[in-house]
Amino acid sequence: MNANKKSEKIRIAIDAMGGDFSPKNEVEGTLLALNSPEGKNLEIIFFGNKAKIEIVLSAANFQNDNRISIVDTKDEVVTMSDNPVESIRTKRASSMFKAIESHKKGETDGFISAGNTGATLAISTTLLGRIEGVSRPTIGTFFPTITNLPAFLTDAGATLERQPRFLYEYAIMGNIYFREIFGVKKPSVGLLNVGEESTKGTEELIETYNMLKNSHLNFIGNIEGRDILTGKVNLVITDGFTGNIVLKFAESFLPVMKESLKQFAETTTLNKLKTGIIAPTLKQILSRFNYEIYGGVPLLGVNGVVIIGHGSSSPTAIKNMILSAVNTIENKICNKIRLALNAHAL
Amino acid sequence: MNANKKSEKIRIAIDAMGGDFSPKNEVEGTLLALNSPEGKNLEIIFFGNKAKIEIVLSAANFQNDNRISIVDTKDEVVTMSDNPVESIRTKRASSMFKAIESHKKGETDGFISAGNTGATLAISTTLLGRIEGVSRPTIGTFFPTITNLPAFLTDAGATLERQPRFLYEYAIMGNIYFREIFGVKKPSVGLLNVGEESTKGTEELIETYNMLKNSHLNFIGNIEGRDILTGKVNLVITDGFTGNIVLKFAESFLPVMKESLKQFAETTTLNKLKTGIIAPTLKQILSRFNYEIYGGVPLLGVNGVVIIGHGSSSPTAIKNMILSAVNTIENKICNKIRLALNAHAL
Numbered sequence: 288m289n290a291n292k293k294s295e296k297i298r299i300a301i302d303a304m305g306g307d308f309s310p311k312n313e314v315e316g317t318l319l320a321l322n323s324p325e326g327k328n329l330e331i332i333f334f335g336n337k338a339k340i341e342i343v344l345s346a347a348n349f350q351n352d353n354r355i356s357i358v359d360t361k362d363e364v365v366t367m368s369d370n371p372v373e374s375i376r377t378k379r380a381s382s383m384f385k386a387i388e389s390h391k392k393g394e395t396d397g398f399i400s401a402g403n404t405g406a407t408l409a410i411s412t413t414l415l416g417r418i419e420g421v422s423r424p425t426i427g428t429f430f431p432t433i434t435n436l437p438a439f440l441t442d443a444g445a446t447l448e449r450q451p452r453f454l455y456e457y458a459i460m461g462n463i464y465f466r467e468i469f470g471v472k473k474p475s476v477g478l479l480n481v482g483e484e485s486t487k488g489t490e491e492l493i494e495t496y497n498m499l500k501n502s503h504l505n506f507i508g509n510i511e512g513r514d515i516l517t518g519k520v521n522l523v524i525t526d527g528f529t530g531n532i533v534l535k536f537a538e539s540f541l542p543v544m545k546e547s548l549k550q551f552a553e554t555t556t557l558n559k560l561k562t563g564i565i566a567p568t569l570k571q572i573l574s575r576f577n578y579e580i581y582g583g584v585p586l587l588g589v590n591g592v593v594i595i596g597h598g599s600s601s602p603t604a605i606k607n608m609i610l611s612a613v614n615t616i617e618n619k620i621c622n623k624i625r626l627a628l629n630a631h632a633l
Numbered sequence: 634m635n636a637n638k639k640s641e642k643i644r645i646a647i648d649a650m651g652g653d654f655s656p657k658n659e660v661e662g663t664l665l666a667l668n669s670p671e672g673k674n675l676e677i678i679f680f681g682n683k684a685k686i687e688i689v690l691s692a693a694n695f696q697n698d699n700r701i702s703i704v705d706t707k708d709e710v711v712t713m714s715d716n717p718v719e720s721i722r723t724k725r726a727s728s729m730f731k732a733i734e735s736h737k738k739g740e741t742d743g744f745i746s747a748g749n750t751g752a753t754l755a756i757s758t759t760l761l762g763r764i765e766g767v768s769r770p771t772i773g774t775f776f777p778t779i780t781n782l783p784a785f786l787t788d789a790g791a792t793l794e795r796q797p798r799f800l801y802e803y804a805i806m807g808n809i810y811f812r813e814i815f816g817v818k819k820p821s822v823g824l825l826n827v828g829e830e831s832t833k834g835t836e837e838l839i840e841t842y843n844m845l846k847n848s849h850l851n852f853i854g855n856i857e858g859r860d861i862l863t864g865k866v867n868l869v870i871t872d873g874f875t876g877n878i879v880l881k882f883a884e885s886f887l888p889v890m891k892e893s894l895k896q897f898a899e900t901t902t903l904n905k906l907k908t909g910i911i912a913p914t915l916k917q918i919l920s921r922f923n924y925e926i927y928g929g930v931p932l933l934g935v936n937g938v939v940i941i942g943h944g945s946s947s948p949t950a951i952k953n954m955i956l957s958a959v960n961t962i963e964n965k966i967c968n969k970i971r972l973a974l975n976a977h978a979l
């Protein structure tokens with residue numbers, strides 16, 4: 288069975304044009320993935336400007352071994368400023384749309400993009416459709432913690448409304464994802480709230496608390512903002528508005544630290560010297576707070592495998608996104624979500 | 634006028650029992666305030682266990698100069714675990730209740746507490762009442778930024794509901810507070826949202842955006858989580874749920890950094906050495922992220938001056954809370970809020 292499984296090709300569709308450094312980082316990241324131990328059975332289909340992609344491939348001295356193919360979408364691209372919902376209608380010839388379409392048709396097994404997150408969400412949801420039983424797809428995201436494992440927060444911004452059923456489903460989906468990807472049998476689940484008591488928060492949160500408490504999940508109760516980075520729980524459940532604000536706030540911390548160091552160095556020559564001395568060690572210590580190490584984050588709840596990356600994704604981040612997609616495919620996460628939500632339908 | 638103003642006594646009621654290090658830090662902080670240049674016209678009325686307060690006073694070798702008096706409330710205290718709403722009824726003999734009551738009666742000009750925040754909010758709102766035109770009192774809070782000024786976020790958790798009128802009033806109140814305390818003529822105002830475009834967010838947020846845009850405020854539009862620490866705006870407007878989550882998340886950063894350093898030091902002897910070398914400089918650089926430097930935060934919108942501090946407030950934090958109260962009183966912030974909200978009634 289395992290031997291059989293290993294010989295199966297896994298085909299990943301890559302939107303090669305949507306990121307800030309496209310197609311360079313997408314192509315370089317792909318080569319890293321293909322050359323990694325996990326890349327043996329990979330097949331990559333780039334969607335993008337063929338000429339531009341080939342320039343990067345030849346600059347990297349890539350020897351074609353049939354594991355890469357290109358669907359030429361010329362200069363048709365979803366930009367960062369495109370309206371996500373409108374892009375469903377207006378960007379049908381774009382690299383992103385075509386790539387997701389290939390996944391929908393079963394020509395590829397998964398899709399990654401470092402492009403417009405809103406458009407990825409909108410086009411994926413429209414083309415792939417929701418898994419039965421899923422009210423709203425959700426974007427999960429990783430927060431580094433002081434433990435060995437990250438915290439996985441859902442929803443990071445896919446749906447702004449705070450409805451108990453939505454939050455409950457995020458927990459069900461996040462539970463499967465975290466369990467399969469990190470091998471934690473019973474991930475602990477916390478509901479993000481303004482206090483620990485079960486009566487805290489709005490009516491929707493109290494209702495969500497009770498739904499989670501009565502579920503099969505390892506629900507430990509309400510957690511507060513201060514508990515995310517300490518790794519108190521594996522899964523942090525919140526609405527997409529709150530999740531998005533906290534995520535972006537967290538992402539600002541490293542740049543702010545960097546700027547603080549720069550300002551400090553500029554005050555006196557001694558401080559400049561001190562900064563030079565501490566910078567390498569500090570960088571080493573802070574590396575765990577670099578949000579790029581996780582590569583990308585999954586869109587859960589659609590009929591397909593979609594990994595979303597930052598616009599500024601580095602080649603290493605792209606590589607990790609590809610490997611995340613592979614992981615998600617191999618662990619049949621979509622199917623497990625379908626089964627779980629049917630078993631726990633209201 | 635000024636000479637006259639300076640001779641007026643300012644009387645501050647202090648809940649000496651509610652904090653984690655009560656009454657020690659409250660008393661020591663008071664002495665710091667009395668000995669500061671701004672403390673000349675201060676009069677402090679402690680509410681708490683007289684015997685315990687006097688022990689700290691005599692340990693500090695305090696020479697009574699009639700600027701301190703004590704109302705003995707024995708061991709009646711609102712604890713951190715008391716239910717805020719119930720405390721209105723059950724804790725009428727407590728140091729907190731008695732202190733706020735003295736402010737209500739006009740026996741004192743302002744009130745500070747390092748005790749139970751929810752109880753401070755509940756008892757203050759009940760006893761002092763709301764300023765006419767205020768729908769919900771709000772707790773503002775400071776975030777350090779990479780500029781010279783902190784960002785002032787409202788609401789930090791007083792009201793969880795996200796209603797446009799509430800958010801609009803927070804902006805009006807925050808504008809006055811920031812202007813008077815920091816001397817910024819036209820503080821810039823940002824609405825915390827998931828994107829910059831005016832159409833982003835939920836219906837309530839779009840409505841709030843339009844209210845702020847049509848106001849006299851220096852509204853620069855929507856801001857994102859990443860814009861708080863960069864000081865993009867002076868005032869960050871959000872609902873109390875989101876504000877509370879982000880605040881507590883931010884407060885966790887220094888402890889998490891500390892723990893990361895500790896873990897790093899424990900890996901090898903060389904890393905231990907490295908940590909020892911960088912720690913003092915790092916501490917210096919990170920001091921701006923120490924949330925205690927602001928001492929306390931104001932409760933705005935009640936008929937009175939209420940400054941709320943962390944349970945763990947240090948003597949310096951208590952001193953700063955007292956001086957914040959003085960500042961709020963001298964700048965007649967309550968009255969200016971009343972005038973502004975009457976001028977901008979819907």
